[in-house]
Amino acid sequence: MKKLFQEFKNFAVKGNMIDMAIGIIIGTAFNNVVNTLVKKVVMPPLSLLTDDVNLSNKKWVLRAGSDEMEEIYIGYGEFLEVIIDFGIIAFTIFMVLKFIKRFKDKAEDPDNSEVETPKNIELLSKMERLLQEQNEILKQKSH
CATH class of the missing domain: 1.20.5 (Single alpha-helices involved in coiled-coils or other helix-helix interfaces)
Incomplete structure (x- = not known):
């Protein structure tokens, strides 16, 4: 038991757990930024281009609802919104990583005196x- 505790302590203190926690926290904050970007900046112009069509309401009704039965539908609009979100998130992460790599390459170049x-x-x-x-x-x- 003491050895297990020591291994956990080494894992937590040596940075693995701390780095992971920092990554999760930054990722969560970044997710909020990207969600706001998508919902408040990107989607409104797309809505104008599509005559104010709200994608999240688009669905194929398989069975109409009644008092006795619930409506069954395929919500393809929500799926399209999620795909658009994913594309924007992936592109944003790509651009951030590209910027970081460029800075890292400069920092690792021993002949570069700027960094x-x-x-x-x-x-x-x-x-x-x-x-x-x-x-x-x-x-x-x-x-």
Whole structure:
């Protein structure tokens, strides 16, 4: 039991659980931003283009409802809205990740002085230069 607790403590403290929690929190906040973007910015112009058609109300009625029976329908409008939401979310995430990758590439380039290079990349870069110099010296000695 003590070993299990120690493993859990290492898991939680070493960052895995914390990183995951931060990702979930940011993801939830990002989801709210994207939902608002879709519902309040993107869908109103689409509604104008489609003569104020509300997609969420679109459905194929399979059986009309009555006092005794519930209406049965296929809600294809809601499905279309979800697909549009997914497309916008996927595109937004793609653009954010593209921006982050561009910034990360700049940060990992040891020759780029605009952004501070992380220490591990700087160290690897120095090691690479030393190995190249060593190879040049060895080539010169062998000739």
